Amino acid sequence: MSIMTSQQALADALAIEMRRDPSVLMFGEGVATKRAELLAEFGAGRVRNTPLAEGIIAGTAVGASAFGLRPVIDLLFAPFMCFAMDELVNSAGKLRFLSGGQFSFPLVAMAMTGGGWGIGPHHNHNLEAWFAHAPGLKVVMPSTPADAKGLLAAAIRDDNPVLFFSDIGLAFASGEVPEGEHCVPLGKAALRRPGGDVSLVSYGKCVDTCLAAAETLATQGVSAEVLDLRSLKPLDEQAILASVRRTGRLVVVHEASRTCGVGAEVAALASEAAFDSLRAPPCRLTGPDAPAAASFPLEQAFAPSAAAVAAAVGRMLEGGGTVADAAAVA
Amino acid sequence: MKIDTDYPDALALHEAMQLIRSYEERMTAIQAEGAAAGTCTAVGQEAAAVGVMAALGRDERILTNHRSAGHLLARGADPGRLMAEAMGRATGYCKGKSGSLHVSAAELGVVLTSTIVGGELSLATGVALAHKQLGLPGVVVCIFGDGAACEGVFHESLNLAAVWSLPILYVCENNQWQAFVHRRETMVGERVAEWATGYRIGSAVVDGNDVHAVRAAAAAALAEVRCSGRPFLLEAETYRLRGHFEPDDQAYVDAAELAAWRDRDPLGRSRRALLAAGHDARALAELETAVERRIDQAQAFALASPYPELAELTRDVFA
Numbered sequence: 042m043s044i045m046t047s048q049q050a051l052a053d054a055l056a057i058e059m060r061r062d063p064s065v066l067m068f069g070e071g072v073a074t075k076r077a078e079l080l081a082e083f084g085a086g087r088v089r090n091t092p093l094a095e096g097i098i099a100g101t102a103v104g105a106s107a108f109g110l111r112p113v114i115d116l117l118f119a120p121f122m123c124f125a126m127d128e129l130v131n132s133a134g135k136l137r138f139l140s141g142g143q144f145s146f147p148l149v150a151m152a153m154t155g156g157g158w159g160i161g162p163h164h165n166h167n168l169e170a171w172f173a174h175a176p177g178l179k180v181v182m183p184s185t186p187a188d189a190k191g192l193l194a195a196a197i198r199d200d201n202p203v204l205f206f207s208d209i210g211l212a213f214a215s216g217e218v219p220e221g222e223h224c225v226p227l228g229k230a231a232l233r234r235p236g237g238d239v240s241l242v243s244y245g246k247c248v249d250t251c252l253a254a255a256e257t258l259a260t261q262g263v264s265a266e267v268l269d270l271r272s273l274k275p276l277d278e279q280a281i282l283a284s285v286r287r288t289g290r291l292v293v294v295h296e297a298s299r300t301c302g303v304g305a306e307v308a309a310l311a312s313e314a315a316f317d318s319l320r321a322p323p324c325r326l327t328g329p330d331a332p333a334a335a336s337f338p339l340e341q342a343f344a345p346s347a348a349a350v351a352a353a354v355g356r357m358l359e360g361g362g363t364v365a366d367a368a369a370v371a
Numbered sequence: 372m373k374i375d376t377d378y379p380d381a382l383a384l385h386e387a388m389q390l391i392r393s394y395e396e397r398m399t400a401i402q403a404e405g406a407a408a409g410t411c412t413a414v415g416q417e418a419a420a421v422g423v424m425a426a427l428g429r430d431e432r433i434l435t436n437h438r439s440a441g442h443l444l445a446r447g448a449d450p451g452r453l454m455a456e457a458m459g460r461a462t463g464y465c466k467g468k469s470g471s472l473h474v475s476a477a478e479l480g481v482v483l484t485s486t487i488v489g490g491e492l493s494l495a496t497g498v499a500l501a502h503k504q505l506g507l508p509g510v511v512v513c514i515f516g517d518g519a520a521c522e523g524v525f526h527e528s529l530n531l532a533a534v535w536s537l538p539i540l541y542v543c544e545n546n547q548w549q550a551f552v553h554r555r556e557t558m559v560g561e562r563v564a565e566w567a568t569g570y571r572i573g574s575a576v577v578d579g580n581d582v583h584a585v586r587a588a589a590a591a592a593l594a595e596v597r598c599s600g601r602p603f604l605l606e607a608e609t610y611r612l613r614g615h616f617e618p619d620d621q622a623y624v625d626a627a628e629l630a631a632w633r634d635r636d637p638l639g640r641s642r643r644a645l646l647a648a649g650h651d652a653r654a655l656a657e658l659e660t661a662v663e664r665r666i667d668q669a670q671a672f673a674l675a676s677p678y679p680e681l682a683e684l685t686r687d688v689f690a
Binding site: 086100179 | 463465468469473475482483484490496497500505528530531687
C-alpha cells in the first residue's frame, strides 16, 4: 500500500495498464500536456493532445476501439460530454446491438464533476444517470483513491464502453492504494460500514457524507450501514437488496439531481424486490432539480450534508418521516 | 462472402448500377405495400457508389450512412441478405436489428454504419487511427452527403484527420438535397470540397453521374491517400431523384431541376454509352431482366426468412 490522491491513483492505473497492454492509448484535451510522465514513457503515438472538440474525441475513440485499440479519453468535465452524446450514446452504446454483435467498443471516457471548485454548472453537473439510462454503456464513479485506480484498470480491461466519473471534490483527497496491478470489478458495490438499523446507499463523494452521518447516528445509538455503489451500471442489485433486507430501511444519497436519478432506481429496486423487508418508505436525499450555482455556499448546499442524512434517518426511525419530508430536510 | 472489387469493363459497371437501381425500386414497392419501414434510397446516385467501390481494394474499410444500399451492393453484398435486413429478418447482415438504415457488414469491410447524419465522420478518424497505429493495411473510406458536411462534426473530423495525418478518403456524395431542404438554402457555396481547402486537405470534384469518371477520380484520390498517408476529399456531384424517404411525392421539388437531372441519370448515360460503343440493345435488355430475376430471388429469400427470436431483444447489448 502507498498513500496517494485520487488523481495520483488514476495516473498510476493509466501507466500500469498502458505498460501491460500496448493497445491502450490515451487522448483528449491537454492529455499529453498534463500527463508528461505518460508521454515520456509511451510516446506521442499513445499519449495525444486533441482539439477542444469533444464530439470528434469521443467518435475517434469509438472508431479506434472497434479495430484493435483500447482508448481512454479525457473529456475533462462532465457537462462537456453534451458535445459527445451522439458518439457515446448513438455509436458506442448502440452500434454493437445494431450490427448484430459485429463490433465491440472497449473504451473509457473520463470526466470530472461535482461541487468543490466553484465554477458553476457548465463544469459541475452530475449527469451520470443519463448514461446509466442509455443502453450499452457502463458507468462508474469511485469514492476512494484505491477504487479510482481499481475501477479505472477494470474499465480499461472491459470490452465495453465505460463512462468514468470522478468527483472534483475528491481529486486531492488521499488514501491507501494497493501497489502494482489492481482491479476493482465493475458492478460490485462495497460495504463501507456494516450496520443493522438503516442502509445508507451512495456513491462518489457522498459516501463520505454517509460515513460521517453514520458516525453521528452511532452516538445516538443508531447503527447505519453504508453501501458504496461504485458502479452505477451495472448496478450491484444483490448487494443493495441484501443490505435493505438486513436493515429494513433505505436512504439513498447523491449529489445528482433528484428526478430520475440513480436514487430513484435504487429506491424502486428495493420497493419491487424487498418490499416485505421495508419498515419505512425508501427515502432519497439528493441535489435539487436545479443547475449547480458557482457561489460557494450555494454550491456546497447542493449536495446533501451529513447532518441532513442523520436527520432523515432520525425521522425515519421515529416513523413520522416521509419521502417528501426527507427531501425538504436536504 | 466475396468482396467485389473486380469490375473488368463498362458492362460490369453498368450491371452493378442496374442491380442497385432494381434493388432500390423494389424496396420502394415493398415499402408501398407496407412490408418494410420508410426506405431511404439513393436512386440517381448509383454511379457515385459503383465508381468509388470499383476503385477500392479488399483491405479498405468503408463507413457509410443511411443511404448505403448502393455501397453495400457494389461491394458485393448479397441482395437477399440485404433485403432480409431491411425487412427485419434474422438472415440479414445484422440479424434484422438494423433494418435498412444502419447496415454494417464487417465481412465486406463496411463497418460502423451510422444513420445519425455525420455519425460516420466522427467514427472514421478512429478507424483510421487504428489503421495507422497498428499498421493495418488499407485506407479508410468515409462516405457522407452534403447534409452531413453542414454538421459540426464534419469540420472536427477533417481538422483532426489533417492534424494527425490520418489515411482517410472522404467521399462526399453531394446529392443536392438535405432531407427536405435543397442544398442552396443551407450552404453559401456550391461545393463541399471548398471547405477541405481550409484544413489543407487535397480535394477533387467529379461528375458523380459518370461512373467511369468517378472510378478514375476515386482511384487517383485513393492513390494520393496511400502515397501521402494524409486525408483527401473527393466530391461527387450527383442528384437524389427520389424523396428523402418513401413515400414522398416530391411536390416541393422544382420540376425543371428534376427533369434536368433525370436527363443525366447515370444509368441512362451508361446505357447510351454502351450502345454507342457497339453493345447490342437486346443484350442490355437481357441483362436488365437477369438483374430483375436476382432481385426476385432476393425478395423471395427475404420473405421466406424468419424474424429474429425475441431473445434478440437484449442480445448484443454488451460484449
